[in-house]
Amino acid sequence: MKSTENIWHEYHMKLTAFIRGKVAEDVVDDLLQDVFIKIHTRIDSLKENKKLESWLYQITRNTVIDYYRSRRPTKNLPDWIEQPQHDEKETIRKELSSCLEPMVKELPDKYREAVRLSELEHKNQKEIAEMENISLSGAKSRVQRGRALLKTMLHDCCQIEINHNNTLVSYKKKNKYCKYC
Incomplete structure (x- = not known):
């Protein structure tokens, strides 16, 4: 050595x-x-x-x-970037949740049920497949298509701002006559 x-x-x-x-x-x-x-x-x-x-x-x-x-520099956010406080986040979440409920009701039956089981009852896709008596890939497809339809409906209705952490920061209704919100 x-x-x-x-x-x-x-x-x-x-x-x-x-x-x-x-x-x-x-x-x-x-x-x-x-x-x-x-x-x-x-x-x-x-x-x-x-x-x-x-x-x-x-x-x-x-x-x-x-x-x-x-x-590696650790930078504080500039003062002009305002981060919503916890109460604001909760308010935004509740307001958007109230918009999503009528949107979910507008989904075709098979997608509505898959989204309800997945998102509201927190069932995994295998459980959804068993409950709906369909294949696992069919359950995955229904959940994904239902989410995609909801996303389209939401984006048609609201302008949504999400930060780099993928957290909802704010939203604004595009049309005050939106049938969902």
């Missing part, structure tokens, strides 16, 4: 060049130092000397990745 000092003499220039190609010049020496600290503390975990070089580069790659992860 090679000592850390021998590894330094043989590989520090190669590893420096590798790191230099990945990060700004002012952090190369710091990262190289981190790499050699990891090498020194983990050298006993290396089983085969012939895998030394790939092991060294793996440590170096991981150190560079850790460097970039630690620098």
